[in-house]
Amino acid sequence: MGNLDTTFAALSDETRRAILQQLTHGEARLSDLAAPFDMSQTAVSKHVRVLSDAGLLTVEKRGRTRHCRLNAEPMKVATDWLNDYQAFWMHQFDNLAHHLAGGED
Amino acid sequence: MGNLDTTFAALSDETRRAILQQLTHGEARLSDLAAPFDMSQTAVSKHVRVLSDAGLLTVEKRGRTRHCRLNAEPMKVATDWLNDYQAFWMHQFDNLAHHLAGGED
DNA sequence: TGTTTACAGAACCATATGGTTGACTATGTA
DNA sequence: TACATAGTCAACCATATGGTTCTGTAAACA
Numbered sequence: 344m345g346n347l348d349t350t351f352a353a354l355s356d357e358t359r360r361a362i363l364q365q366l367t368h369g370e371a372r373l374s375d376l377a378a379p380f381d382m383s384q385t386a387v388s389k390h391v392r393v394l395s396d397a398g399l400l401t402v403e404k405r406g407r408t409r410h411c412r413l414n415a416e417p418m419k420v421a422t423d424w425l426n427d428y429q430a431f432w433m434h435q436f437d438n439l440a441h442h443l444a445g446g447e448d
Numbered sequence: 449m450g451n452l453d454t455t456f457a458a459l460s461d462e463t464r465r466a467i468l469q470q471l472t473h474g475e476a477r478l479s480d481l482a483a484p485f486d487m488s489q490t491a492v493s494k495h496v497r498v499l500s501d502a503g504l505l506t507v508e509k510r511g512r513t514r515h516c517r518l519n520a521e522p523m524k525v526a527t528d529w530l531n532d533y534q535a536f537w538m539h540q541f542d543n544l545a546h547h548l549a550g551g552e553d
Numbered sequence: 554t555g556t557t558t559a560c561a562g563a564a565c566c567a568t569a570t571g572g573t574t575g576a577c578t579a580t581g582t583a
Numbered sequence: 584t585a586c587a588t589a590g591t592c593a594a595c596c597a598t599a600t601g602g603t604t605c606t607g608t609a610a611a612c613a
Contacts, residue, residue: 351460431520
């Protein structure tokens with residue numbers, strides 16, 4: 344839970360990203376989250392489980408409803424990892440020129 | 449190719465992230481990439497294919513070797529997506545306090 | 554020319570993923 | 584009490600994933 348594998352895997356699904364997007368508006372019940380999607384609530388429940396396992400949201404049982412709340416912290420870890428490559432997409436053309444000039448590392 | 453689904457999915461595997469890391473040192477042949485891993489070259493070849501499909505690296509056929517080069521640009525798109533949530537992990541505690549204070553969105 | 558190298562491709566396997574339906578549990582409400 | 588609501592769980596299914604081995608092929612080399 345909470346490692347890069349599970350975080351990136353959780354984010355690799357459109358439905359799950361939409362769920363997270365939904366949660367930026369505030370907490371939501373599972374049935375609220377399921378409503379916009381053309382799939383069973385069970386399916387959405389599974390997606391929520393994946394997001395929960397990845398630590399991207401927290402579920403609070405309250406009466407007979409489950410209230411989900413965004414927890415974006417694992418995204419920070421993912422972003423930190425991606426940021427190590429920032430130089431590579433920023434200086435992509437520089438690097439290309441470097442390689443074409445025969446400069447191997 | 450190159451959408452968020454495939455990008456995040458490609459990044460969700462430790463081996464593939466290690467391959468990308470390897471490529472930050474410069475371009476590499478497939479057999480070079482495969483060397484550090486305790487798995488067949490065929491397996492690594494499949495990982496490279498996944499990364500290639502995601503646009504995270506380019507493969508250039510040169511003689512009998514395949515030369516891989518990092519293309520970090522799709523990571524920018526992923527980072528851009530993640531950055532929309534930056535406020536949520538930065539102000540996580542603020543939000544928590546907000547919710548505890550009874551302020552719903 | 555023959556051999557080695559560097560791959561690709563196909564077939565196969567076990568497990569994971571994303572979806573379904575139906576049955577069940579627990580909570581709230583009339 | 585009886586019923587509706589919210590959600591889980593189990594079973595099932597099709598496809599994807601990550602690995603293997605074996606075979607084939609094109610390029611480099613002796």
